[in-house]
Amino acid sequence: MDDLDRAIIDRLQTGFPVCERPFLVAAQMLGTSEDDIIMRIDRLLQSGTLTRFGPLFQVERMGGALTLAAMRVSADRFDATAACVNAMPEVAHNYEREHPLNMWFVLATETPEAMQDVVDRIEARTGLPVLTFPKEREYFVGLDLKTLR
């Protein structure tokens, strides 16, 4: 990763242009060519330095619902349970954490009514109880973390 890659990561996390040639606009801002920006974003996605490129949606504003959820999964069943949970399109993120409740994931549904059904399906497929922690109040959601030098 060179300085231009770092600049892409630090300066293009928000405000990517919405216009006919957005990569050209971004390239001019960062002092390179349109082709170079496209090639670099592609490379950073391929290498896993970027997980996504594009719009981030605010599920609740789209009429949907979000909740954090957690399960207590035994070590011998962990990978199979993770595969089962991850296969569901409603699972947006999933993290393993050091705690007896060791699997923490975010569920996103198109309607609030669909949430309970998704939780029920995860419990049925994994045979494990799911604790849900829907947001009651949002104090802060940060936009970005910069590259470290």
Next chain:
Amino acid sequence: MSAIDRSIVEKLQGGLPLTPRPYAAVAESIGVDPEVVLARIGAMLADGRIRRIGVVPNHYELGWRANGMSVWDVDDAEVDALGARVGALPAVTHCYRRPRRLPEWRYNLFAMVHGRDRDEVAAHVAEIAGILGAAAVAHDVLFSTRILKKTGFRLAAA
């Protein structure tokens, strides 16, 4: 959500195409004029359905190797005022109030903390403890050990 907006969201949820005219590519695939796609995305940004457009880095790859979900059992009467102060700390990237699930889970304030290593996270957790003072009667820090999935929101197949 209108049918056009839904089509645009479906096309974009996997990411913006890596071509010189990405919005025109989306427009062509759903059979509308490029100007319509630009206008609808602008409207979704304005009303908050799209939070932002850009690159989403893998925090681990950037050197933010330690990620701790700090969780706190805070007096219900004080949690809102204190949560706002915790959320304002630069090291806290997300801060929410969530329900307790007794007896298994006593914590009602969740603050996500990132650092280069666990010591750095621990220092930020100490800072949070200082803000919460006696209003927090217990806390824990759940470090992440693996990202199992990170794809973001997906509309179910229509």
